[in-house]
Amino acid sequence: MAGNNAVVFTKPGEVEVQDISFPELVLRDGPGVNPLNVGRKCNHGVILKVITTNICGSDQHMVRGRTTAPSGLVLGHEITGEVIEVGNDVEFIKKGDLVSVPFNIACGRCTSCKQQNTHICENVNPERPGSAYGYVDMGGWVGGQSEYVMVPYADFQLLKFPDKDQAMEKILDLTMLSDIFPTGYHGAVSAGVRLGATVYVAGAGPVGLAAAHSAQLLGASVVIVGDLNNDRLAQARSFGCETVNLREHPNLAEQIEQILKVPEVDCAIDCVGFEAHGHGDSKEEAPAIVLNSIMEVTKAGGRLGIPGLYVTGDPGAADNDAKHGTLKVRLGLGWAKAHTFVTGQTPVMKYHRDLMMAILSGKAQIAKAVNATIISLEEAPKGYQQFDSGVSKKFVIDPHNMVKNR
Incomplete structure (x- = not known):
């Protein structure tokens, strides 16, 4: 054998x-x-x-x-x-x-x-x-x-x-x-990416890059990728994405406005998940920051694709709520803007x-x-x-x- x-x-x-x-x-x-x-x-x-x-x-x-x-x-x-x-x-x-x-x-x-x-x-x-x-x-x-x-x-x-x-x-x-290709694509489809859409992708890891490429395949006019890592952002730029370094420029809406002339996008994709970190000089984990930021910059009536992983048990979390997958998400903001959220594993x-x-x-x-x-x-x-x-x-x-x- x-x-x-x-x-x-x-x-x-x-x-x-x-x-x-x-x-x-x-x-x-x-x-x-x-x-x-x-x-x-x-x-x-x-x-x-x-x-x-x-x-x-x-x-x-x-x-x-x-x-x-x-x-x-x-x-x-x-x-x-x-x-x-x-x-x-x-x-x-x-x-x-x-x-x-x-x-x-x-x-x-x-x-x-x-x-x-x-x-x-x-x-x-x-x-x-x-x-x-x-x-x-x-x-x-x-x-x-x-x-x-x-x-x-x-x-x-x-x-x-x-x-x-x-x-x-x-x-x-x-x-x-x-x-990762179906996962990124599912994130883009779930976010409602269509011909001419402006798209924000949170995270320039492999899934984020796959989501960005998928958004291009679906006809997006502009794909903006945000991350804290310059090398990963350079990879996103290598195939035509706009990028935002949220360590250097923590105000996401302002950075999007510099690119699009308006501070919002048609739709957004969370490819970070529960191990997210704070923007700017913060080194702290902030597990809800991506969800809250994409609600902020997605237009009213927009869709949020969330292929990023969120778990029911995180023994290494910084606080007791997050250890059980309970995050401080601004659901009221998403409700007020009539956002659609699509979460879960990808049906490959x-x-x-x-x-x-x-x-x-x-x-x-x-x-x-x-x-x-x-x-x-x-x-x-x-x-x-x-x-x-x-x-x-x-x-x-x-x-x-x-x-x-x-």
């Missing part, structure tokens, strides 16, 4: 590459596995040889100790791979297929899945609707920052690439289909085929937008450290050294 090295969360601030068990078509007990999921048979699943798997900002929340993730949790929910084994209930996916795996696990059978709400599948997580690989409180499905991984409900979930050679040529773009399957076609046709250049950077599995701990320091890179792990031009 082949070995299976994987990236494992050990304690706050640390991950290690460890040899874990080779995947089977059953969910075994292990760190973070919900007891009600132990022993769950997955004859509807496949085993993948992982081609690429990405480090996500959501992973960083766990690694920083900002969730209740247990030691030993295998990380990774952004997975692209080659099918090497199929369960006896799998009909359409075949050995040798190269596929993208949606980060949210969905059965295809429940009411939510049938309504395209695959982000809140009712059958994969005994705790609550919605699940993901390698993530705290998501049912315990083993993560994919590894050499091999099991994926359930293969016929329903997997996006097969039409041509393997073409896919490998564009793998740095296609690897983004498992999460609603978008991933269309985004795949945009990549294969050359219309979408998502790898360039997020500065995709290949590393080996052994380099993953260093990648986590660099990403946490604020470098403007989207780290793509190549476990089997299969990606050309590394």
